[in-house]
Amino acid sequence: MALHLNLLHEEILQQRQRQRDPLKIGMMVLGILGSVMVAYYMWNAYKTLEIRNRLSQAQHEWAKDEPKVTAAQKRSAELNGIISTTKVLDGMIESRFYWGPVLEKLSKCVALNAQLTSVDGAVQDEGKITLTVEGLAAGREPRAAAEELRQLLLEQLGQSYNSVKVEFKSLEDLDTIVNISGASMAMARFTIGATFATSAAKPAAPPAARTRTREPQS
Amino acid sequence: MKQVQIKLTKDQIQKLLLSGMGFIVLLYVYFSFFLGPLNSSRDSMLHQISDLQAKVAGSKNETAKTANLEKQAVAATTRFAALKALSPEGAPIAWFPPRVRTFFASNEIDKATARMETSSPFKEKDLENWTRYSWIIDLPQADFSTLGKAVAALENNEPLLSINRINIKALPEDPQFQQIVLNASTAMVKR
Numbered sequence: 001m002a003l004h005l006n007l008l009h010e011e012i013l014q015q016r017q018r019q020r021d022p023l024k025i026g027m028m029v030l031g032i033l034g035s036v037m038v039a040y041y042m043w044n045a046y047k048t049l050e051i052r053n054r055l056s057q058a059q060h061e062w063a064k065d066e067p068k069v070t071a072a073q074k075r076s077a078e079l080n081g082i083i084s085t086t087k088v089l090d091g092m093i094e095s096r097f098y099w100g101p102v103l104e105k106l107s108k109c110v111a112l113n114a115q116l117t118s119v120d121g122a123v124q125d126e127g128k129i130t131l132t133v134e135g136l137a138a139g140r141e142p143r144a145a146a147e148e149l150r151q152l153l154l155e156q157l158g159q160s161y162n163s164v165k166v167e168f169k170s171l172e173d174l175d176t177i178v179n180i181s182g183a184s185m186a187m188a189r190f191t192i193g194a195t196f197a198t199s200a201a202k203p204a205a206p207p208a209a210r211t212r213t214r215e216p217q218s
Numbered sequence: 219m220k221q222v223q224i225k226l227t228k229d230q231i232q233k234l235l236l237s238g239m240g241f242i243v244l245l246y247v248y249f250s251f252f253l254g255p256l257n258s259s260r261d262s263m264l265h266q267i268s269d270l271q272a273k274v275a276g277s278k279n280e281t282a283k284t285a286n287l288e289k290q291a292v293a294a295t296t297r298f299a300a301l302k303a304l305s306p307e308g309a310p311i312a313w314f315p316p317r318v319r320t321f322f323a324s325n326e327i328d329k330a331t332a333r334m335e336t337s338s339p340f341k342e343k344d345l346e347n348w349t350r351y352s353w354i355i356d357l358p359q360a361d362f363s364t365l366g367k368a369v370a371a372l373e374n375n376e377p378l379l380s381i382n383r384i385n386i387k388a389l390p391e392d393p394q395f396q397q398i399v400l401n402a403s404t405a406m407v408k409r
Contacts, residue, residue: 020230021233023233026234027237030244033244034244041248047260051260055267059270061274065278069280072284073284075284076287082295082298085348088344088345089348089405097380098370103362103365103369115388116388118388119384120383123383
């Protein structure tokens, strides 16, 4: 085996050490990684720019539509308000109580030998109606004439309303005698209270002409 | 197989550590100041785009719905306008009593007077632009038949008026005629 002498041993070692310099290798790795990262960043930036374009398009489209939508929403809210207000008002109109039909029925109940001196009617809560009728009845049996009026009133109100109650609050004979068609008749004063529910009340024709009333003679 | 043994000098170890730290700093700077903000900006823009697209799609629906509603609400709008027209401009106390007087006069009942009792807002939210007015209407003299016709006509002509109480008394000097007091309430638009 031939003897081989390396006279440049130190120089070669230094060269190898320079090549293996960790800082240099690290800088190279950092450089490669940095390049990859920059490339990735650029790619992302490109994508972001693309998205920004899409956003500006969408914003432009929305800017065109927004006034129309705002106007449509405003109009829609207004229309909904009108519809609901009209519904509530219609409900109020439908649920109100009509006195015209009651007066008509009352006029049908008063015979020639009866006279009403006072009528007081009121709409109570929960759709109840109260009616107080005061008057005078004349006849051979004035109480029977008053009872006839009460029966008629019950019958008339019962045709249109629910839960009808018609009762005498007072019924008293009077000393006064009246002359009807040449015949002297006794008189009675009555107060009738009526209550009924409004459910079936509907606007109707105005009352028929009242039958003639006569003046009591004292 | 020959095993390569790398012996690092102290200087080399220091340089390696320096490179490692540089790498970590590079990663931190890259993600915190470059890629992170870019990604968050992109996400925010994507979110905005989806919001806007939803709004645009919704706007088309909204416009169509309003057009549809407009068609459906024709009857309600006409009815509402008619009900609103029952309340003329001005304070009700100024125009309601003359209107009542004219109405009853045209129904053969003279000297009708109306005075305002109270006014209060409605409890219903839908009627926040409306006010309830209570009136006392005095009819000093009318016969029963005329009164009935007039009351029926009033109820039919004034849909927003409801009579809450009616008091009829025969006139002592002329029982053919009655004196009437009506308690009525009306709904009127706030002006």
